[in-house]
Amino acid sequence: MSVEGDSNTISSLERIAREQAIDQLRRRNGLMKTLGSENGEPKLDWVEGVARLLQEEHLLEEVETDARAIHRRGVRHLIWTGMGGSVITVHVLCAMGFAAAGDLTLYPLDSTDPAALNHILETIARQKNLTPPFHDAATLHTLLEDVMMVGVSMGMTSEEPITHLTWFVELLQQAQLTPSEHIQVMTLPGSFLDQFAQQQEAPRRPLQPDGGTGTGGRMSAPTTRVFLLPVALYLTYTHSSSSLRSILADAWRHHKLDLAQESPDKHPFVQLAATLSDASQNGACRLLLEVTEEWKPLLIWIEQLMEESLGKGGKGIVVFDEQPLNPQGPCFATEGIVHVRMTADEKAETSPTFQLCLPYLATRTPEQRLSALASCFLGWQLTMSLYGYLQQITFAGQPAVENYKARARQLRSLSDPLEEIQNWKPTLRYEQLRLLTPAFIEPQETPAATFVHALRQRAYASPQELDYLDVTINGFLPENTWLSISAAAHKAGNMLLGIPAKVRQAPAAYHSTEQSEMDGPDTFVSLRILIRDHESVIAGAYTDAFLRAQAIGTWQAMLEQKRLCFLLIIDGSLQDASAPLEHFFEQTIQLLQPGE
Structure with a gap:
C-alpha cells in the first residue's frame, strides 16, 4: 500500500473517484478518450481486451491452432523480429525462462547490428555442429530447415523487421527452401511491413485476434499476438494442460478492474498512479523501481510503457532500476522522485518507499507466472493511463x-x-x-x-x-x-x-x-x-x-x-x-x- 498521511495522494485519489476516470477509461469517453486517442482514433482496446477474449473463446483457439501448426511443421528455432512494443514482451518472456520451450527456442531480434544476426546464426549452428561460413546451399539448408522468422510491427513506419525479413528470405532462397513456409508477419493494415508482406506473399496474421487496430505497441501485452503466440507456443511445446483462456482468466481475476472502478483508493495500481502524480514536479517524475530477481525482466517493459506513453511536452515518468544515490552529490534531490518496491509480501516493512503489494507474484508453476505477468502488464497500464489523466498527457502515440x-x-x-x-x-x-x-x-x-x-x-x-x-x-x-x-x-x-x-x-x-x-x-x-x-x-x-x-x-x-x-x-x-x-x-x- 502507499505511504500513509499524504494529503496530496488522497486528493488525487478523490479526483480519480470524483471524475470517474476509470469509468471513462472503460467506456472510452470524456477526457480519457481524448488522451487515449491517436489521430482521432481511440487506442484503448487493451483496457477490456482480456474480457473480450474470454467471451470469444474462438479467438484464443485460433492462436493456439497457429502454435500447433508451427509445432507440426517441425520448427525448432523461432526468430522474433520487431522493435519496441512488438518485441519487448518477447524479451521479458525469454528472460523469465520461457525462451526454451521443449524443442523450441525463441530469439528476440531488435538490432540492426550485423553482430546480432551473427549471434543468432552461431547459436543455432552450434546445436547442429555447423561452423561458419555458411555459403553453400546444402549447409544453409541444414542450418535453416527448422528455423522460422516472425516479423512484427505495431506501428506504421518501422522498417527494421523488413530488413531482417529481406535478409532471411534471401538466405532461404539460397538454401532452396520455400520462404512462405518459414516466415509469418503480424502488423497493421497498410504499414510498411504489411506492404512488404504482400509483395512477398508472406502469411499474415492480425495483431489483435479480433482484427482490431485499437492497441498501441507498448500495450501489446497481454491482449495481442505479441504475448499470446509466444505463450501458446510455450504451452504447445511443453505439452502443458493449461490454455490461453485459463492463463488470461486468472490474470483478469487478479487485475480487479471492477475494484479499481468502484473503490479506487483500494487498488494498488491506482494508489501508485496517485502517488506518482503528486510527487511530480510540473508533470515530471522519476520512478526508481525495486523488484526481486525473478521479476527484474519486467523492468524494460515498464520503462517503455511509461516513457513512450507519457514523455511528452516536458512531462512524463522516467523509469530506473533502484540505485543508491549519494545524498552529498550536487544534484541529489528527494523532490520529484518516487522509490517503489514491487513485492508479493503483504507484510512488507513500511518505509518511505511505496510498497506495490501484489500477492499473485508468489507463484509456484510456469503457468501461474504467466498469469501473474499478464496481471502486471494490465496493472501498470492502468497506472500509466491514470497518471496521463491526472497530468493531462496524451498517452497514445509517439510523435517525436x-x-x-x-x-x-x-x-x-x-x-x-x-x-x-x-x-x-x-x-x-x-x-x-x-x-x-x-x-x-x-x-x-x-x-x-x-x-x-x-x-x-x-x-x-x-x-x-x-x-x-x-x-x-x-x-x-x-x-x-x-x-x-x-x-x-x-x-x-x-x-x-x-x-x-x-x-x-x-x-x-x-x-x-x-x-x-x-x-x-x-x-x-x-x-x-x-x-x-x-x-x-x-x-x-x-x-x-x-x-x-x-x-x-x-x-x-x-x-x-x-x-x-x-x-x-x-x-x-x-x-x-x-x-x-x-x-x-x-x-x-x-x-x-x-x-x-
Whole structure:
C-alpha cells in the first residue's frame, strides 16, 4: 500500500473517484478518450481486451491452432523480429525462462547490428555442429530447415523487421527452401511491413485476434499476438494442460478492474498512479523501481510503457532500476522522485518507499507466472493511463520519434551515413575518439573534459538542471566493455552527482524510451556511443548502414529538440573500441571528483 498521511495522494485519489476516470477509461469517453486517442482514433482496446477474449473463446483457439501448426511443421528455432512494443514482451518472456520451450527456442531480434544476426546464426549452428561460413546451399539448408522468422510491427513506419525479413528470405532462397513456409508477419493494415508482406506473399496474421487496430505497441501485452503466440507456443511445446483462456482468466481475476472502478483508493495500481502524480514536479517524475530477481525482466517493459506513453511536452515518468544515490552529490534531490518496491509480501516493512503489494507474484508453476505477468502488464497500464489523466498527457502515440525515423530513412540512402557529419563543428578529437557536441557547448581540451564541463554546468545551474544521466550504446559491445561502461556511468551519476543513470542499447532503445528523451523531461545529459566499423554478417547480405543512420538521425533529432546530447564516435573496429572507451570514462570519473 502507499505511504500513509499524504494529503496530496488522497486528493488525487478523490479526483480519480470524483471524475470517474476509470469509468471513462472503460467506456472510452470524456477526457480519457481524448488522451487515449491517436489521430482521432481511440487506442484503448487493451483496457477490456482480456474480457473480450474470454467471451470469444474462438479467438484464443485460433492462436493456439497457429502454435500447433508451427509445432507440426517441425520448427525448432523461432526468430522474433520487431522493435519496441512488438518485441519487448518477447524479451521479458525469454528472460523469465520461457525462451526454451521443449524443442523450441525463441530469439528476440531488435538490432540492426550485423553482430546480432551473427549471434543468432552461431547459436543455432552450434546445436547442429555447423561452423561458419555458411555459403553453400546444402549447409544453409541444414542450418535453416527448422528455423522460422516472425516479423512484427505495431506501428506504421518501422522498417527494421523488413530488413531482417529481406535478409532471411534471401538466405532461404539460397538454401532452396520455400520462404512462405518459414516466415509469418503480424502488423497493421497498410504499414510498411504489411506492404512488404504482400509483395512477398508472406502469411499474415492480425495483431489483435479480433482484427482490431485499437492497441498501441507498448500495450501489446497481454491482449495481442505479441504475448499470446509466444505463450501458446510455450504451452504447445511443453505439452502443458493449461490454455490461453485459463492463463488470461486468472490474470483478469487478479487485475480487479471492477475494484479499481468502484473503490479506487483500494487498488494498488491506482494508489501508485496517485502517488506518482503528486510527487511530480510540473508533470515530471522519476520512478526508481525495486523488484526481486525473478521479476527484474519486467523492468524494460515498464520503462517503455511509461516513457513512450507519457514523455511528452516536458512531462512524463522516467523509469530506473533502484540505485543508491549519494545524498552529498550536487544534484541529489528527494523532490520529484518516487522509490517503489514491487513485492508479493503483504507484510512488507513500511518505509518511505511505496510498497506495490501484489500477492499473485508468489507463484509456484510456469503457468501461474504467466498469469501473474499478464496481471502486471494490465496493472501498470492502468497506472500509466491514470497518471496521463491526472497530468493531462496524451498517452497514445509517439510523435517525436517519427522525426528521427524520417532522418534515418534519408541517411540510409547515402553510401555511408557518417558522411553527413564529416565536417560537424564543434568536434573534439583525441586519438581514436571523436566527440560531436551541440553548437552551444564550449569545447575543452579533450572529449572527456568537454563532456564533464557540460555536466558541471547543468549540475551547478540555478535552478539545478540535471536529474539523470543517459549513456546509449549503438550496436553490440563485448560484455566486459559493456559492464565497464555501465559501472562508470553509474559511478558518475549515482556517486559523484547524486542522480540515477541509464545505460541503453540502441537501436532497441530508440523504439522504447526515445520519445521521453526527445519530448519528455529535459533535465538530463545524453551521451551516444557509436563504433565506426562493425562485424560483417556471416551469411547473406546485411550491413551496418541502418545502424549508423539510426545513431546519427536520433542525435540530430535530439539537437533539434534542444536536448543536451553528445555523439561519441570510435574510429575503428569493435576490437579497437575497448581501450579508448575505458580511457574516456576513466577521465570522466577523474574530472568529476570533488575538487577537480
